[in-house]
Amino acid sequence: LVVHGLTNADIASQLYISENTVRSHVAHLREKLRVKSRAALVATGWELRQ
Structure with missing residues (x-):
């Protein structure tokens, strides 16, 4: 979802999780x-998808 340009708030809303959880997952991915x-x-x- 990050790859599609969604904000942490947008991702949290779609996945029914908190914005802090999204922030944590993104930090771990980075x-x-x-x-x-x-x-x-x-x-x-994007590179890994190809």
Whole structure:
């Protein structure tokens, strides 16, 4: 959902979870993929899909 440009609030609403939970998951993804920004996370996500 991050790859589709949704905000943390939008993702939380769609998944019926808190915005803090989304923020935590995004932070863990950034850590695991060793990227520093949300934009880099999106770029890496697109690369991994191909």
